[in-house]
Amino acid sequence: MSGRLREAFARAERESRAALVAYLCAGDPSLALTPRLLVAAAEAGADVLEVGVPFSDPTADGPTIQRASERALAAGATLAGVLDAIRAARAETDVPIVLFGYYNPILRFGEARLASSAKEAGVDGLLVVDLPPEHASPLLEPLTAEGLDLVPLVAPTSPDTRIQRASKVAGSFLYCVSMTGVTGSAGAPLEEAAERAAALRERTGRPVAVGFGVRTAEDVATVAARADGVVVGSAIVRAIEEADGDDAKVEAVRALVAELARGLHRGG
């Protein structure tokens, strides 16, 4: 199990708050800028960095992350390049990093080779959207051998049997999808999702982060009241998209993550 991830959730709990998980799509706008964006998010208060690996067919993502993924691929991002960017960021921050992506680029890279390369680059865990626990063992075994976590998803539709299955493959934490939908959707029932996360934590004994449709500091506060972690993705990706020029993008991430982090304290 990843020590950095476990410690990130433990520290947030000691501080009576939820952990902020900040997502960025690697390679958007360029792999050269990705380390600076990651470090800025960490400095501004992200407890965990979720680094999106761009994929040509991101079926679980809404338009914002689809566009980021397309821009990243057009700019030449590859999985090996993403790992290089993480290695560069790792020299400046100790915040745990989870790769978030789809299975095909991993399969192509090779599961065992990825586990060792990711470990060496400073990655702490992997979340693979289209790899349910049923098919996870070819990846889970090398990850476990390297001390990296697999982060399983639990959906609003998941019955008990599937929650148990997810909990079996989980490392440090579980990812609770707030709604049936794609990333960045509007109108996620966040209070309900936070309740579900609290129940999941009871069931599984592991921290649970809620993601999909969490956009603002108020949303973060709603989720943080009950959940161990809050994931914000599309809102950060949109801030990067809308800011003009590299320095402005870095500052936009810093400002937004700092604002989101203010929503983390319970009863605060």
Add this chain to the structure above:
Amino acid sequence: MSTTSAEGMFGRFGGQYVAETLMPALAELGEAYAEARADEAFEARRLALLRDYVGRPTPLYLARRLSEEVGLEVWLKREDLAHTGAHKVNNTIGQVLLAERMGKRRVIAETGAGQHGVATATACALLGLECHVFMGEEDVRRQAPNVQRMELLGAEVVPVRSGSRTLKDAMNEALRDWVTNVATTYYCVGSAAGPHPYPTLVRELQAVIGEEARAQILAQRGALPAAVVACVGGGSNAIGLFSAFLDDADVRLFGVEAAGEGIASGRHAATISARQEGVLHGMRTYVLQDDDGQVQEACSISAGLDYPAVGPEHAHLAETGRATYLAVEDGAALEAFHRLARVEGILPALETAHAFAALGTLAKELARGDTVVLGCSGRGDKDLATVLAASGAR
């Protein structure tokens, strides 16, 4: 012989590589489908519609002049004569009946050339269900007559502007819609592809092609054919035709993929010929991709074969050697289209023309005069503009 295991694997191909949200929906679908097929009333209604509405059984026709030209005895399984002009309707009648039985009033589908979209819109009109068809913006432009047909049938056609704006992106968007509206929506997949149970479900709904053809050739010839041949995009018409012959070890099975501008050019849709394993649209199969695992655009003159993956059972049949997969370039498919028009008075779909174009290769593999059953999967009216433009350009 079914090659499906409990988890929907065909050897190491297939499976359910989807987001967690859809896993319970796939389980629900598998259970509802098994119950429906075991329900005599459901089956009676499905078979009656196939007979009276679709026009089954479709004929098995001996193409005499074509046979003389190629030196084989070629029998055509005339799916082009089915209602809506292709085999696709066999699948959509079954799936839309299932949607109705599951209480899902909203049906979504992806389409490339528009044939599956038209067949889904047709079945939804027949049963009074709401229909939304996702179609890449590029295909909306290329296949305007089918867009108009779907709209006349009361379906909403949703242009997809992401990625390469073709079939794979339409399927991505359909999956995104399904994950969002999973409680109310039935996803009617058009090929024997996607996550389990779709490859098995679609194969079984298309198996009528092979079952009829096998009985018909036995009745006409008193013997099984030496070979069966069909075109393969996702592979539903081919797997439907093959399925009845899988246990007949002496019957050779040939699938024909689209080689586009040539496999060496990189602009093709011959997924099995390229033999790169991957995971796309919920299944482990062969996928056209680059060295970094990014899925590449398929390329073929035939929009229905323009798909960068293939149904997992075909991947398995290729790997085990039970079926042989050939690839035919755009030019050869066009020539076959023209030849069939003139020697048999049949305008085949450009997809189907690929199977005809492979007859020359089959003639070399088989003995002179051997019997071949060819899946004549669809009619070519939809392709006139493409054929005339391509022929004019030559």
